[in-house]
Amino acid sequence: MTVDSNNVLINFNDIYRTYYMGAEVINALNGVSLEIRKNEYISIMGPSGSGKSTLMNIIGCLDTPTAGVYQFESQVVCDLTGDSIVKMNDNELAKIRNKKIGFVFQTFNLLPRATALQNVELPLIYAGIPKSERREKAMYSLEKVGLLDRATHKPSELSGGQRQRVAIARALVNSPSIILADEPTGNLDSETSKEIMEFLDELHSQNNTVILVTHEPDIAKHAARVIQILDGKIDSDIRKADLVN
Amino acid sequence: MIDYFRSAYHSLISHKLRSALTILGIFIGVWAIVSMQSIVEGFDNSIEKTMAAYGTETFFVQKFPAIMMGHNWRKYAKRKDFEYEDAYFLEETGQYLRSVSAYMANRVQTIKYRDRKTSPEVTVVGSTAGFFTTNATTIATGRAFTRQDADHRNNVAVIGMDVYSELFIFEEPVGKEISIGSEKFTVVGVLDPMPGGSFESQDNLIIIPITVYQKFYDRSSDSMQLMLRANSSYVISEAMDEAISLLRIRRKVPPGEENDFELFTGDSIIDTMQNMTGYIQLATLGIAGISLIVAGIGIMNIMLVSVMERTREIGTRKAVGAKSAAILWQFLIEAVILSEFGAIIGVAAAFATAWLFTTLVPDMEAVIPLWSIIAAFLYCSFIGIVFGFFPAKKAAKLDPIEALRYE
Numbered sequence: 156m157t158v159d160s161n162n163v164l165i166n167f168n169d170i171y172r173t174y175y176m177g178a179e180v181i182n183a184l185n186g187v188s189l190e191i192r193k194n195e196y197i198s199i200m201g202p203s204g205s206g207k208s209t210l211m212n213i214i215g216c217l218d219t220p221t222a223g224v225y226q227f228e229s230q231v232v233c234d235l236t237g238d239s240i241v242k243m244n245d246n247e248l249a250k251i252r253n254k255k256i257g258f259v260f261q262t263f264n265l266l267p268r269a270t271a272l273q274n275v276e277l278p279l280i281y282a283g284i285p286k287s288e289r290r291e292k293a294m295y296s297l298e299k300v301g302l303l304d305r306a307t308h309k310p311s312e313l314s315g316g317q318r319q320r321v322a323i324a325r326a327l328v329n330s331p332s333i334i335l336a337d338e339p340t341g342n343l344d345s346e347t348s349k350e351i352m353e354f355l356d357e358l359h360s361q362n363n364t365v366i367l368v369t370h371e372p373d374i375a376k377h378a379a380r381v382i383q384i385l386d387g388k389i390d391s392d393i394r395k396a397d398l399v400n
Numbered sequence: 401m402i403d404y405f406r407s408a409y410h411s412l413i414s415h416k417l418r419s420a421l422t423i424l425g426i427f428i429g430v431w432a433i434v435s436m437q438s439i440v441e442g443f444d445n446s447i448e449k450t451m452a453a454y455g456t457e458t459f460f461v462q463k464f465p466a467i468m469m470g471h472n473w474r475k476y477a478k479r480k481d482f483e484y485e486d487a488y489f490l491e492e493t494g495q496y497l498r499s500v501s502a503y504m505a506n507r508v509q510t511i512k513y514r515d516r517k518t519s520p521e522v523t524v525v526g527s528t529a530g531f532f533t534t535n536a537t538t539i540a541t542g543r544a545f546t547r548q549d550a551d552h553r554n555n556v557a558v559i560g561m562d563v564y565s566e567l568f569i570f571e572e573p574v575g576k577e578i579s580i581g582s583e584k585f586t587v588v589g590v591l592d593p594m595p596g597g598s599f600e601s602q603d604n605l606i607i608i609p610i611t612v613y614q615k616f617y618d619r620s621s622d623s624m625q626l627m628l629r630a631n632s633s634y635v636i637s638e639a640m641d642e643a644i645s646l647l648r649i650r651r652k653v654p655p656g657e658e659n660d661f662e663l664f665t666g667d668s669i670i671d672t673m674q675n676m677t678g679y680i681q682l683a684t685l686g687i688a689g690i691s692l693i694v695a696g697i698g699i700m701n702i703m704l705v706s707v708m709e710r711t712r713e714i715g716t717r718k719a720v721g722a723k724s725a726a727i728l729w730q731f732l733i734e735a736v737i738l739s740e741f742g743a744i745i746g747v748a749a750a751f752a753t754a755w756l757f758t759t760l761v762p763d764m765e766a767v768i769p770l771w772s773i774i775a776a777f778l779y780c781s782f783i784g785i786v787f788g789f790f791p792a793k794k795a796a797k798l799d800p801i802e803a804l805r806y807e
């Protein structure tokens with residue numbers, strides 16, 4: 156336990172995310188407890204509306220829970236159990252997103268008017284890294300996804316798969332602790348999906364922690380651990396090793 | 401910080417037409433303020449220089465006010481005309497008046513001598529013999545014309561230095577016959593160059609007896625002016641009081657009634673002028689100030705649209721770690737750049753306008769005062785900040801998840 160606790164990246168303890176829509180109460184997350192270690196490769200599956208994206212957003216500090224305790228690398232992001240409410244403020248959350256999290260979205264979310272290189276540089280700008288170093292890191296990151304020759308292209312001049320690779324390069328550029336990919340292949344055909352999944356596999360093999368949301372069992376298979384979500388709760392949490400055993 | 405500017409610049413460039421329309425209001429406002437200031441300033445300067453040339457001992461009398469405001473032209477036109485003999489009367493009777501001359505000069509002409517001619521811009525002055533003392537001019541060669549010349553309507557002329565150098569090179573001018581239009585005149589003297597700070601040369605003139613001037617050029621005496629010179633600048637107010645009472649007697653103005661003539665000094669003209677231009681200045685400042693506020697509202701409007709259009713971009717920026725303050729700055733700087741850009745073109749257009757005025761209007765040098773440029777830029781920054789703040793705050797406060805989900 157003591158040895159392992161050093162390796163724990165994310166710790167969820169009875170996390171709720173509740174929306175109040177007039178009289179209606181929606182528990183997008185309904186008591187989730189979860190531990191994610193360094194260098195894990197996890198798929199999250201579940202029907203539409205089950206709370207997968209909500210979970211990802213909370214892990215990625217884009218959203219905050221309405222109840223429960225969330226620790227990230229043993230820092231308390233929020234503790235809403237006791238009488239005393241502990242919560243990081245917006246700037247602290249932004250800093251975690253900037254330094255520790257790499258997001259990959261289904262819809263890519265690249266800045267349309269910026270070049271591939273400028274898009275990859277974006278997190279570094281907010282990290283306050285000087286320009287020359289920024290260039291260098293962004294180029295290196297683009298090289299990793301094989302798009303160095305497209306550095307000056309705008310997103311509109313790139314294919315869907317290339318756009319997603321730029322997004323992955325952007326997610327990687329700050330050497331984050333974890334990469335969160337919410338249906339990264341949702342907008343891509345199966346051929347391109349395969350290509351993207353190869354990148355994610357490779358990232359994992361280079362000691363990155365990767366969490367992936369997907370509807371497709373084929374894609375989920377890439378991960379060593381598959382978590383099923385149903386109605387805001389963890390339905391099952393299976394490691395490949397367990398399956399083999 | 402530089403990155404904020406760069407990104408703001410790029411986003412404005414990518415909406416060229418929209419940005420251009422937005423800054424139109426700023427541009428017009430700044431242009432109006434700055435060019436108006438320069439014209440007013442140029443006007444004031446030119447009046448001041450022209451008037452300063454007359455010194456502090458001289459003052460003027462005529463039917464019409466020096467500067468006419470309003471529409472009561474008729475009232476002044478009905479007043480009795482001045483006669484050149486009034487100048488003789490005042491000079492002889494006035495104790496504080498060193499000299500008095502009558503004066504008419506509404507005409508420019510080409511002067512010819514044999515096969516030579518001057519530019520068509522020589523001012524023809526009709527005056528009395530007193531001209532030379534009231535203007536404190538001296539004769540370089542020959543003589544001034546006399547009262548007899550005026551009384552006998554002799555076709556004699558005293559020419560200014562510029563006319564002299566244009567017509568006579570190695571020749572003695574005195575006694576030569578020159579022509580103004582179809583009339584022949586004998587040159588009796590040449591004036592020394594006149595002191596004076598005006599832009600225009602004071603020496604491009606020809607002086608003929610006022611009686612002759614009236615005979616050939618202007619029978620009406622509407623525009624006749626008396627120029628009076630006090631014994632010294634210390635007694636100028638006594639001299640003016642004396643001139644008023646002597647003229648009231650001569651023109652039979654009943655006691656208690658207001659003067660049927662106007663009296664002014666160079667200083668009083670400058671004052672009236674500057675008062676008037678001050679009002680113009682204030683009015684343009686007010687109008688342009690309001691137009692800039694309206695332009696500011698335009699900026700706010702366009703920034704709100706821009707924030708809405710770029711909701712996803714804002715979400716993306718926040719997702720990769722932009723703090724709210726960073727987003728606030730981004731949009732605020734964009735608004736300020738937008739308005740400053742308008743200010744830059746406005747100032748540039750004002751420079752063009754000032755240049756145009758300086759070239760087209762003689763005697764006028766429209767200079768753009770530095771303070772007006774600084775004020776324009778400061779005011780536009782202020783407008784950008786004030787009207788950019790609300791949209792920028794709105795952008796900064798967006799929830800990242802909702803922003804990312806925005807269609």
Ligand SMILES: Nc1ncnc2c1ncn2[C@@H]1O[C@H](COP(=O)(O)OP(=O)(O)OP(=O)(O)O)[C@@H](O)[C@H]1O
Pocket residue numbers: 174176181182183201202203204205206207208209210
């Ligand atoms: N802003 C919100 N206000 C109200 N309810 C919300 C809001 N965001 C999410 N929900 C609800 O929370 C639940 C979980 O949503 P979530 O987006 O996490 O689902 P998901 O598992 O990602 O679905 P999908 O597979 O379609 O992406 C849904 O029932 C949704 O309606």
Ligand SMILES: [Mg+2]
Pocket residue numbers: 207208209337
């Ligand atoms: Mg989802």
